[in-house]
Amino acid sequence: MTPWEAVAVFAAGVGAGGVNTVVGSGTLITFPVLLATGLPPVTATVSNALGLVPGAVSGAFGYRKELRGQRRRILRLSVGTLLGGFSGAVLLLALPATAFEKIVPVVVGLALVLVAFQPLITKRLRRRREVRSPSATTDAPDAPGGPVRRDGGPLLFVGLTLASVYGGYFAAAQGIIYMSLMGVLLDETMQRLTAVKNVLVAVVNTVAATFFLFVADFDWTAVALIAAGSAIGGQLGAAVGRRFSPVVLRTLIVTIGTVALVQLLLR
Numbered sequence: 001m002t003p004w005e006a007v008a009v010f011a012a013g014v015g016a017g018g019v020n021t022v023v024g025s026g027t028l029i030t031f032p033v034l035l036a037t038g039l040p041p042v043t044a045t046v047s048n049a050l051g052l053v054p055g056a057v058s059g060a061f062g063y064r065k066e067l068r069g070q071r072r073r074i075l076r077l078s079v080g081t082l083l084g085g086f087s088g089a090v091l092l093l094a095l096p097a098t099a100f101e102k103i104v105p106v107v108v109g110l111a112l113v114l115v116a117f118q119p120l121i122t123k124r125l126r127r128r129r130e131v132r133s134p135s136a137t138t139d140a141p142d143a144p145g146g147p148v149r150r151d152g153g154p155l156l157f158v159g160l161t162l163a164s165v166y167g168g169y170f171a172a173a174q175g176i177i178y179m180s181l182m183g184v185l186l187d188e189t190m191q192r193l194t195a196v197k198n199v200l201v202a203v204v205n206t207v208a209a210t211f212f213l214f215v216a217d218f219d220w221t222a223v224a225l226i227a228a229g230s231a232i233g234g235q236l237g238a239a240v241g242r243r244f245s246p247v248v249l250r251t252l253i254v255t256i257g258t259v260a261l262v263q264l265l266l267r
Helices: 003-022 027-036 041-051 053-062 071-094 097-101 104-116 118-132 153-169 174-185 190-215 220-241 246-266
Strands: none
Touching: 003 027, 003 053, 003 190, 003 220, 027 041, 041 053, 041 071, 041 190, 041 220, 053 190, 053 220, 071 153, 071 190, 153 174, 153 190, 174 190
């Protein structure tokens, strides 16, 4: 790796760490840069997964205020994301790359639709719950008039587990998929959901990277550069992202996700 390539990889790590913390899809910044340095796709994927772990942890720490009161929810959902992330890592080495690449655009596209129309979907679901349970109460700050869904039920658990299989295989836009599922199935603010998303991404990246340590070849220079950059980017992303309103954050997710989808379709 030349000095200029090293600078590019580090800069990509900073960008990916920031984007992952606020939205997701940071892999679509680092992965092409790693390929441009001459790394094989699988080596680039596993090196990227390990390098982004510090960024995910850094982003989760940056959102620690929004994590308060969500410990039980996170512990429950982390079980599914851990299992899914491990399964996805196994599939990366067991299946041809084309197996998942064919469905990635579909998954990302569906996630974007859910994020874009989440307020409308949530409003309609809330009305249905009010009809079924008119006496229910709520203590969620952004869910007046409807009962709180504290854990999202089996549907959210299964959905996040399947999304984590994809995340363990190829992490691009996994954060957007998480946000789309939680946004529809949980009555919470976007910022608190972002905090949970960062923890779950950290779980998936960590379990996948740990598995790769024993069975795959890494480019340790790339890992170190992305790790340092993503840790910085995670803090920057948290500092900026926590100031966004729900509308701005949702718009940012849809915009970046659309760019990611176009990039995936053109690969």
